[in-house]
Amino acid sequence: MTGPVTPRPETPAVTGPALRSVMRRWATGVALVTAATQGRPTGCTASSFTSVSLSPPLVLVSLYRSSRTLAVITSQGAFGINLLGRHHQDLADRFATAPAEQRFAGIGHRLVRDVPVIEEAMAALVCRVERTVAAADHLLVLGQPMWCDQNGAADPLVHFGSHYECLAVGSARA
Template structure:
């Protein structure tokens, strides 16, 4: 494809932009924290990536209109849970509004009071390191303080659907 075939960004067509950006497959995470009033807060996010190994930094993004925005802005710590391929229902559970998203979900909490989910591929306990306002989102940058790594096959999200990973055919041979 030559540069002549590139189209301008559709300013008034959010669906087209979502479809475009949805072509990038991502892992699926659940981010949790403890609100200032003691409530356990959690949400599904696929906007997670590593930033730096030294110091150990990661980031995730939250929409400005998210009901839990104030909770994450005031939290000192948060946990990021990387989901396994069979945890799509857990992802959906935390993506759906609910008075208590932790009811019936196996979890514990850190000494800092952050809720941590049981049975995920990895859990990263992070201290707020920085926040950056960017468009209609806030980028939360966390410094990893502690982690748990179980490993396994990840839950993926691509083109608006949950997906499973598989070894690349060239590697399978």
């Protein structure tokens, strides 16, 4: 049984900063989105990645329209998703803030179907671009996985409250 509903005063329209504040309360995994052109790798950090469908397999990543990585993805028609573990905070920071030409310096990776895959990633996908959808200042990239791999159990890197957190695998299981 619930009590009476208390009317709330009407609030103004949601602003970008207000939405950002709400989204800081949503825990999400951290991935490196990668691509290559003429053998040169590029990539960026993303937390807006999700599976869309299992039949057929489809994933989605949302990237800022002016992203260099996005430009390579759309020109090449393929991209990688590299899921990061808790020990990859330095990689997440590097791919988020370092100049594009320095992001892969000293980072172990290999090309799978001409897409860079980070050697230490907890798991990785290589996807063919299925389609893109314009969404305000971002582009949603739907990808069909063509290859996947995982490196055993690991604790994932999680972004929450504007900070990286660790989620101990198995800690919440009954």
